[in-house]
Amino acid sequence: MAAHSEVAAARTLVVWCPDWPVGAAVMAGEVTGAEPWDRPIAVVHANRVVAVSGKARFSGVRRGMRRREAQACCPDVDVISADPNRDARFFEPIVAAVSAYSPVLEIATPGVCQLATRGPSRYFGGDESLVKIIVGAVAAQGVAARVGIAEGPFAAQLAARATTAAAPWRIIEPGRTPDFLAPLPVATVARAVDDVDFGGLLLRLGIRTLEQLAGLPSTDVAARFGPIGERARRLAAGLDPDAVRPTPVPPDLAVGQEFEAPLERIDAAAFVARALAEELHGELTARGLACACIRIEARFDDGTEMARRWRHERAGAPGGLTPAALGDRVRWQLDGWLLSRRGAHNISRENGSHDSGDGGEISGSDGRRKGGGIVQLRLVPEEVMAEAGRQLGFWGASEADERADRAFARVQGLLGPEAVKVPEVSGGRGPDGGVRFLAWGDARDGQSSPGRRGRGRTRKPGRAPAIHDSSLRGRESDGPSPWPGRLPTPLPALLHEPALPAEVLDASGQRVRVTGRGMCSAEPAFFVRAGRRESVVGWAGPWPVEERWWDLAAGRRQARFQIQTASGAWLVVLEVGAWWVTATYA
Amino acid sequence: MAVVTAAALAQPSRGQPSLAVPSLAVPSLAELTERIRPVALAPARTLALAPEVAHLGPIRRGTVVEVFGPGLVLRLLAGPTNEGAWAALVGAVELNLGAAAEHGVALARVAVVAGPPADLVGTVVASLVDALEVVVLGPQVVAELRAPAARRLTARARERGSVVMAMGVWPEPAERRLVVTEMAWEGLGQGWGSLQRASMVVQATGRGSASRPGSYRLAG
Numbered sequence: 167m168a169a170h171s172e173v174a175a176a177r178t179l180v181v182w183c184p185d186w187p188v189g190a191a192v193m194a195g196e197v198t199g200a201e202p203w204d205r206p207i208a209v210v211h212a213n214r215v216v217a218v219s220g221k222a223r224f225s226g227v228r229r230g231m232r233r234r235e236a237q238a239c240c241p242d243v244d245v246i247s248a249d250p251n252r253d254a255r256f257f258e259p260i261v262a263a264v265s266a267y268s269p270v271l272e273i274a275t276p277g278v279c280q281l282a283t284r285g286p287s288r289y290f291g292g293d294e295s296l297v298k299i300i301v302g303a304v305a306a307q308g309v310a311a312r313v314g315i316a317e318g319p320f321a322a323q324l325a326a327r328a329t330t331a332a333a334p335w336r337i338i339e340p341g342r343t344p345d346f347l348a349p350l351p352v353a354t355v356a357r358a359v360d361d362v363d364f365g366g367l368l369l370r371l372g373i374r375t376l377e378q379l380a381g382l383p384s385t386d387v388a389a390r391f392g393p394i395g396e397r398a399r400r401l402a403a404g405l406d407p408d409a410v411r412p413t414p415v416p417p418d419l420a421v422g423q424e425f426e427a428p429l430e431r432i433d434a435a436a437f438v439a440r441a442l443a444e445e446l447h448g449e450l451t452a453r454g455l456a457c458a459c460i461r462i463e464a465r466f467d468d469g470t471e472m473a474r475r476w477r478h479e480r481a482g483a484p485g486g487l488t489p490a491a492l493g494d495r496v497r498w499q500l501d502g503w504l505l506s507r508r509g510a511h512n513i514s515r516e517n518g519s520h521d522s523g524d525g526g527e528i529s530g531s532d533g534r535r536k537g538g539g540i541v542q543l544r545l546v547p548e549e550v551m552a553e554a555g556r557q558l559g560f561w562g563a564s565e566a567d568e569r570a571d572r573a574f575a576r577v578q579g580l581l582g583p584e585a586v587k588v589p590e591v592s593g594g595r596g597p598d599g600g601v602r603f604l605a606w607g608d609a610r611d612g613q614s615s616p617g618r619r620g621r622g623r624t625r626k627p628g629r630a631p632a633i634h635d636s637s638l639r640g641r642e643s644d645g646p647s648p649w650p651g652r653l654p655t656p657l658p659a660l661l662h663e664p665a666l667p668a669e670v671l672d673a674s675g676q677r678v679r680v681t682g683r684g685m686c687s688a689e690p691a692f693f694v695r696a697g698r699r700e701s702v703v704g705w706a707g708p709w710p711v712e713e714r715w716w717d718l719a720a721g722r723r724q725a726r727f728q729i730q731t732a733s734g735a736w737l738v739v740l741e742v743g744a745w746w747v748t749a750t751y752a
Numbered sequence: 753m754a755v756v757t758a759a760a761l762a763q764p765s766r767g768q769p770s771l772a773v774p775s776l777a778v779p780s781l782a783e784l785t786e787r788i789r790p791v792a793l794a795p796a797r798t799l800a801l802a803p804e805v806a807h808l809g810p811i812r813r814g815t816v817v818e819v820f821g822p823g824l825v826l827r828l829l830a831g832p833t834n835e836g837a838w839a840a841l842v843g844a845v846e847l848n849l850g851a852a853a854e855h856g857v858a859l860a861r862v863a864v865v866a867g868p869p870a871d872l873v874g875t876v877v878a879s880l881v882d883a884l885e886v887v888v889l890g891p892q893v894v895a896e897l898r899a900p901a902a903r904r905l906t907a908r909a910r911e912r913g914s915v916v917m918a919m920g921v922w923p924e925p926a927e928r929r930l931v932v933t934e935m936a937w938e939g940l941g942q943g944w945g946s947l948q949r950a951s952m953v954v955q956a957t958g959r960g961s962a963s964r965p966g967s968y969r970l971a972g
Contacts, residue, residue, distance in 0.1 A: 566885070570838040573883030574863055577876050585866045589849040589859045599850020606863060654946040657851040659822040689943065704940035728940055728947055735937045735947055749848065751937065751947055752822045 175318025175406040177340065179283045179293075181264055181300060182312045182326040183257075186277025187217035189309055190256040191246045198244075208236045211248035220331075250494070251501055253277065258502025260311070261474065263303045267296070272459060272477040276498065280319045280477070297335045310334065317343040319477075320358050320401045324350060343404035348377035355379065355398045364394060376402035416453060420546040421446045428467040428539020435500040436493075437583045438543065440607060443493035444575060446545050459549040460492065462499045465542040466507070474499050475548060490571075496545065507538050574606045583607075595652040595711070597737055597749040598661055651711075653726070658737050658749035665746035668738055669694035670702075670729065680708045680725040680740055693729050695736070695747060704730035708740065799886070799915055800837075802830035802856060804971070808930065808954060809964035813885070813913040816906050816922050821932030822847055824954060825888060825917060827970070830856040832915075837885035842877060843867030844890035844919060867893055874901040877916075881908050886915050894920030928958035933967075 183189055187209040192202045199205050206222035208215045208231075215231045225240035236243055253276035261279055265271045267290070268281040283293060290296040297313045304311040314325025316338035325336040325346065338346045352373055356365025373379050379387075380403035388396040400407040421442050429435050450457055463473040476495045574586045587603035594600025670678045672688035679687040690702045707727030714721045724741040728751075735751035779787075798810035805827045811817055819825050829839050829852060839857075841847055842865045853859055868876040873896050880887045887909075889897075897905070902923040909916050918926065933955045939948025954968045 566836060566838060569883040570861075570863070573840075573879050576879045577865055580872055580876055580879075581866060581868055585868075587864045587866075589852075589862060589864060591850070591853055591859065597850070598848060599853060601849045601853070601859070603864060656854055656947070656950070657848055659826055659848055659851045660846045661848045662846065686943075704937075704942065704945075706940055706944060706946050730937055730940050730947070734935065735940070750822075751950070752932075752935065 173406045174341075174343070174404060175321070177283045177287075177315065177317055178280050178319045178322040179286075179296065179300070179313060179315045180274075180278060180280045180319060180322040180326045181260075181304065182314070182323065183260065183277045183304075183309055184312055185217045185219060186257065187248055187253050188219045188246075190249075190253045190276070193256040193308070194252050196246050196252075206240050206243045207246060208233075208240075208243050209246050209248050210236075216248050250276065251498060254495075254498030255501040255505050258499070258506050259307050260304055260309055261502075262506065263307050264300055265474075266303065267300060270475070272475040273495075274319065274323075274477050278323065280322065283315055293337050297337065301334055314338075316346060317341075317404050318401070318406060320355075320407075321347055321404055324354060344377075344380065347380070347402060347404055348375060350376045352376060352379055352402075355402050358401055359394050359398045361394055364391065364398065380404075415547055415550050416455075419446075419449055419453075419550075420544055421449065422463075422542065422544035424542045425540065428541050429500075429543075430504065430539040432497075432501050432504060433583065435504065435540065436497040437578070439496035439500060440489075440493040440575065441579060442543065442545055443496055444489045444572070446547070447489040447492055450547065450550065454552060455547075455550040456552070457492070457547045457549070458551050459547070460495070461546040461548050462496055463542075463544040463546060464500065464503060464540045466503075467539045467541045472503060477549075492545075496543075500540065500543075503540070504538060578606060593649055595649050595713075597653050597658050599652075599657050600649070651709075653709075653737070656751075658751045660750040660752050662748055662750070665739070665748045666695070668736075668745045668747045670727070670738060670740075670745050677745070678740075679743070680710075684708055684710045684725070690727070690729060693731050693736075693738075700731040700733060702729055702731055704728075704735075711739075797913075799828075800831040800835040802827060802834075805831075808956065808968050808970075811915055812927065813915055814910040815927035816909060816916045816918060816924070818918045818920070818922055818926045818929040818931075820919070820930065821935075821952070821954070822919070823851075823935075823950065823952065824930060824932050824970075825919060826852045826855045826857060828917065829862070829886065829888070830858075832886050833858040833861040837861065838863070838883075839886040839888065840865050840880045840884050841888045842880065842890060843893035844888050846890075847888075870896050873897060874904065877905055878908055881905060881914050881916060882912055884914060886917065888917045889919060891920040894918045894922065897923055899923040925959060927960065928956060928963045931955045931957075 188207050191197060191207065191209060197205055197207055203219075204221060205219065206225055206227070207219040208222050208227050209217040210233050213233050215227060215229050215233070215236050218227050218229060222236070222240055222243050225243070227236045227239050227243060231239070233245055237245065257273070257276045257279075261271065261273055264279060264281070268286045271279055271281045273279045283296065287293050287296050290299055293315050297315065301311055301313055310331070311334065312326045312329040313335040314322045314327070314329065314337075315335075316322040316325045317340075321338065321343045325338050329336045352368045352375065353362075353365045355376060356362055356368070368374075368379065373382075379399055382399060384396065384399065387399045391398070397407045423438060423442060425438075429438065446457070446460075457478065459475055459477045461473055461475050463471065465471045476499065478491065478495075578586050583605050586606035588606055589601045589603055592600050592602050670690045671692040671694065672678050673691040674688075675692070676688065678690050681687065686708060690705050693700050693702050705727055708725035709727070710723070710725050712721075712723050715723075722741065724739045727738045727740070729736050729738050736747050737749040737751070739746050739748050796813075798812050801808070801811065805824070811828070819828065825844075825847065833839055834856065838861050840863045844864075845867065849857075849859060849862065849864070852862070865876065865880065867890060873893060877887065877889065877893070877897075905916060906922075906924055931954065932952050934953040935950055936952070937947050937950050939945050949971075952970045954970060955966075956963065956968060957965050
């Protein structure tokens with residue numbers, strides 16, 4: 167009916183690395199053993215398995231299982247925690263390998279990249295030979311890729327997923343894409359438009375296959391399901407979902423920054439990435455646009471320039487490309503570059519805007535650095551689309567989160583990334599109740615930003631003794647953790663860091679000591695603090711604390727006391743013969 | 753009958769022609785904004801407080817409150833953070849967030865900001881006041897604030913409807929001042945027991961009818 171706008175999607179090749187989180191973990195050297203690729207591995211996020219190696223799958227481990235279930239299925243499975251940064255970082259060499267054959271390469275997510283086949287296919291003598299070359303190039307990086315070619319990234323990705331290890335590619339003949347899509351379930355398209363409920367709704371309406379969805383009249387679908395439905399229908403029919411509204415890219419939208427001191431550290435790069443992403447997002451939002459494809463360009467201190475494209479399929483969809491999602495992609499890319507250049511043996515590329523050629527040999531453990539730093543960074547929107555708009559929560563909750571997010575980012579810009587921290591309860595025995603701090607934007611899943619779902623939390627090692635790790639550590643933020651020997655509640659309201667000097671004296675004016683058996687030499691009678699001497703009205707202790715005795719540098723022995731006088735109550739410790747006030751009950 | 757009708761009809765045509773319709777004056781944009789602005793209900797104008805401190809009376813949004821007593825600050829934060837509000841602690845390095853969690857503060861909505869250098873205090877606090885519902889300023893930060901900066905922050909808080917809790921003397925007259933004057937701990941003996949409960953007496957002073965001056969006892 168509306169045939170004039172029904173444009174078939176451009177022929178696309180999708181390179182898909184199956185179980186990529188597993189592959190990245192192996193490349194990162196997180197799997198020990200002689201044959202890491204042959205180990206059963208499960209990558210776990212929030213206690214759920216998110217990716218499984220072939221061996222583990224053979225033993226019955228499946229995505230979505232709990233960690234314990236996976237270990238029950240396969241007792242020698244290596245459980246590795248998920249890390250999107252790692253996934254992205256180690257995907258870079260693969261992208262570099264593929265980009266040797268096409269400059270216009272887009273990264274969809276870590277593990278999936280795509281390119282338009284029109285030029286490369288003709289140059290290399292047809293789809294089949296192009297696919298063979300690309301599979302070979304990726305295999306040279308030590309990764310088995312699956313490849314699919316079809317009209318449009320959606321169909322090509324499904325084609326790639328329809329492959330097997332024995333036949334790692336699938337080429338849909340030109341014009342046959344709708345036939346290939348026809349029998350597939352609607353859940354595939356619901357995932358592509360990021361609306362699982364939509365898939366459920368279609369099922370309840372009796373629409374089970376993509377063919378049935380594609381056969382519905384365009385106007386009816388749009389009237390009933392809105393932009394998402396129309397987009398899904400176009401995808402299901404093998405059409406270009408964006409053909410109806412090509413939005414020209416306004417000039418001068420690129421944002422960039424130059425660095426006088428070359429950027430070498432990943433955390434510094436992450437901070438810059440976030441700020442630039444905010445800026446670009448602001449520019450786009452002011453014009454009512456959303457970014458569907460972004461080019462990240464970097465110049466290094468040895469003059470090399472590199473560029474990569476990241477595509478975001480759901481840019482215009484509700485809750486699409488948030489600044490956080492954009493910032494993540496920039497950071498991943500910078501991580502990948504910095505890592506690959508750190509390990510690169512020779513860098514001899516001096517070409518122009520588009521990166522081509524391989525990214526050098528990657529060996530993550532190799533710490534050699536050759537001209538590592540980034541001196542200029544630019545974000546260029548390659549494709550934009552009209553922002554479909556986002557309905558803010560009626561009660562404004564998410565808006566409050568976003569405002570807070572922006573304010574914290576601004577303060578970080580003024581004072582540095584470490585200036586804004588968020589507390590998190592991780593469990594401990596001390597007066598701080600085991601609260602530790604993480605830099606804002608670093609670790610906690612931003613409740614405000616849907617683009618950050620599934621982001622792994624980075625856990626700093628060494629705060630809690632490993633013995634108590636799994637069974638006794640409280641889950642985050644559900645209050646006090648049942649640590650044996652922890653300070654009795656309520657906890658003091660003020661912590662003194664460093665501790666304030668004090669003195670505890672007995673009735674005869676002698677300093678109170680604690681024997682090796684944990685007994686007081688005498689009852690505390692006076693408490694001296696800040697030059698004031700007061701009578702003790704209540705006290706309890708000593709509560710011996712012996713922390714990290716296995717570590718000579720960090721180990722400490724102390725005896726805690728609670729001391730109450732007429733003017734207040736304190737937590738006082740005796741350590742190496744001296745008394746200190748570590749906290750005030752106020 | 754006919755006479756009445758005629759008289760009624762004759763009425764408008766008498767005197768000045770009634771072409772000038774007085775109510776047709778175009779209202780200004782500001783008037784329109786005022787007219788369609790949603791009615792702010794009393795709960796929306798005050799901070800949600802946890803039950804144990806609720807009887808201290810309302811803390812109006814858009815005001816500066818001086819709070820002397822770290823334990824009281826933590827108790828005051830419990831309500832708003834659980835209602836979806838964000839709180840930032842600026843330069844309040846000594847406040848124990850473990851104790852805050854015990855008092856029911858939702859740590860997921862708390863951020864700790866390092867004490868800014870003196871020349872940036874105003875800027876940093878202003879950007880936080882713009883965006884967050886509650887901003888707690890530590891004693892050093894309040895001490896570093898000069899009167900003009902404090903005046904600007906007060907105005908900003910009033911405009912944005914956020915609450916500034918100063919853990920020190922605000923250079924300007926504050927809306928309310930809550931001082932913990934007595935704190936009585938129970939549970940500690942001579943060499944036995946442990947601190948269990950604290951009851952405190954809070955002295956409230958301030959300006960205006962909403963300040964509810966007086967002495968309040970908070971049970972532990």
